[in-house]
Amino acid sequence: MQTLTDEILSQTIRIRPKESHKGTYGRVCLVGGNDHFGGAILMATEASVYSGAGLNTTLTDPSNFVSLHARMPEAMVADFTSQAELTELVAAANTVVIGPGLGTTTQSLHVLQTVFNTVAHNQTLIVDGSAITLVADKSLQLPDAQLIFTPHQMEWQRLSGIKIADQTDEANEKVRRELGGTVVLKSHQTKIYAPNGSYLNTAGTPAQATGGMGDTLAGMIGGFTAQFADQTNAVLAAVYAHSAIADELAEHQYVVLPTQIIHQLPQFMHDHQA
Numbered sequence: 617m618q619t620l621t622d623e624i625l626s627q628t629i630r631i632r633p634k635e636s637h638k639g640t641y642g643r644v645c646l647v648g649g650n651d652h653f654g655g656a657i658l659m660a661t662e663a664s665v666y667s668g669a670g671l672n673t674t675l676t677d678p679s680n681f682v683s684l685h686a687r688m689p690e691a692m693v694a695d696f697t698s699q700a701e702l703t704e705l706v707a708a709a710n711t712v713v714i715g716p717g718l719g720t721t722t723q724s725l726h727v728l729q730t731v732f733n734t735v736a737h738n739q740t741l742i743v744d745g746s747a748i749t750l751v752a753d754k755s756l757q758l759p760d761a762q763l764i765f766t767p768h769q770m771e772w773q774r775l776s777g778i779k780i781a782d783q784t785d786e787a788n789e790k791v792r793r794e795l796g797g798t799v800v801l802k803s804h805q806t807k808i809y810a811p812n813g814s815y816l817n818t819a820g821t822p823a824q825a826t827g828g829m830g831d832t833l834a835g836m837i838g839g840f841t842a843q844f845a846d847q848t849n850a851v852l853a854a855v856y857a858h859s860a861i862a863d864e865l866a867e868h869q870y871v872v873l874p875t876q877i878i879h880q881l882p883q884f885m886h887d888h889q890a
């Protein structure tokens with residue numbers, strides 16, 4: 617297992633070429649946020665926007681439209697209960713993030729199944745939060761896409777069948793191979809099991825232990841994978857940046873809020889581009 621260092625940032629975050637436009641930096645679709653968990657998809661969206669994804673569209677419950685527009689005029693919004701909008705927008709994305717605040721109702725399942733039926737082999741699909749729980753509970757068949765799962769330990773227990781106490785590298789890697797794709801197993805020391813090897817994130821702080829922290833990471837992974845060509849490095853850099861920013865803030869703060877990490881992103885990425 618390799619330990620992540622700040623080298624992953626300069627290996628991943630590129631100085632932007634002059635001749636470029638929003639289309640150069642990827643299209644992200646974020647799907648989630650039911651009528652109880654609007655905050656989750658709001659944070660994921662804000663994290664993708666602040667990571668620099670060129671175009672961001674959020675598919676959510678209409679009850680979240682006003683708050684999304686008010687906080688983030690940069691993002692477009694659409695109704696995830698409309699099958700037509702969902703399929704059209706998801707099909708046009710480079711990266712799709714599904715799960716933050718999606719919930720586990722029949723409607724949530726319908727949205728997830730539609731996304732799974734729509735995504736194609738060349739698209740990156742980040743499966744987070746409720747989407748992981750639904751895949752596990754309903755034994756859903758996974759789509760043929762570039763899959764990135766972002767479970768915390770309890771979600772990984774549900775998805776992999778491995779109890780938290782038994783989540784060894786060997787057992788985790790075996791299930792990753794069966795699932796295909798990459799697994800970001802979140803904890804106080806997040807581990808990333810990728811097709812090319814596994815990585816340990818020693819950055820991060822208990823000041824991060826607050827609701828919405830993972831929703832924010834999912835949005836960052838969305839923004840990074842949409843912009844940066846090497847998909848594994850994009851995931852690793854997002855995980856590392858999320859924790860490294862928190863560590864900097866925690867030098868002077870007891871708790872670090874997800875939105876504070878998000879607002880530091882443009883400056884942090886500026887300081888680590890190469």
Ligand SMILES: NC(=O)C1=CN([C@@H]2O[C@H](COP(=O)(O)OP(=O)(O)OC[C@H]3O[C@@H](n4cnc5c(N)ncnc54)[C@H](O)[C@@H]3O)[C@@H](O)[C@H]2O)[C@@H](O)CC1
Pocket residue numbers: 652653654655656657715716717718719745746747749768769770771802803804827828829830831
């Ligand atoms: N503001 C919002 O709208 C928020 C919405 N959220 C959404 O709520 C839904 C349910 O997610 P939850 O994770 O809260 O619920 P879950 O029921 O999936 O998992 C939480 C449970 O797992 C346990 N657990 C064990 N190890 C853990 C670890 N390493 N990290 C985290 N939890 C661990 C916790 O003690 C807790 O009992 C998701 O869709 C999520 O996106 C949450 O992110 C909280 C904030």
Ligand SMILES: Nc1ncnc2c1ncn2[C@@H]1O[C@H](COP(=O)(O)OP(=O)(O)O)[C@@H](O)[C@H]1O
Pocket residue numbers: 745767768802803804805806819820821822823824825826827828829830831832833
């Ligand atoms: N004690 C801790 N030390 C370091 N990182 C932590 C700690 N507690 C939580 N985190 C990080 O916070 C995030 C929590 O994700 P998650 O549980 O999915 O949050 P939510 O679903 O509420 O957004 C993960 O990235 C995890 O690594």
Ligand SMILES: [Mg+2]
Pocket residue numbers: 744745768830831
């Ligand atoms: Mg979560």
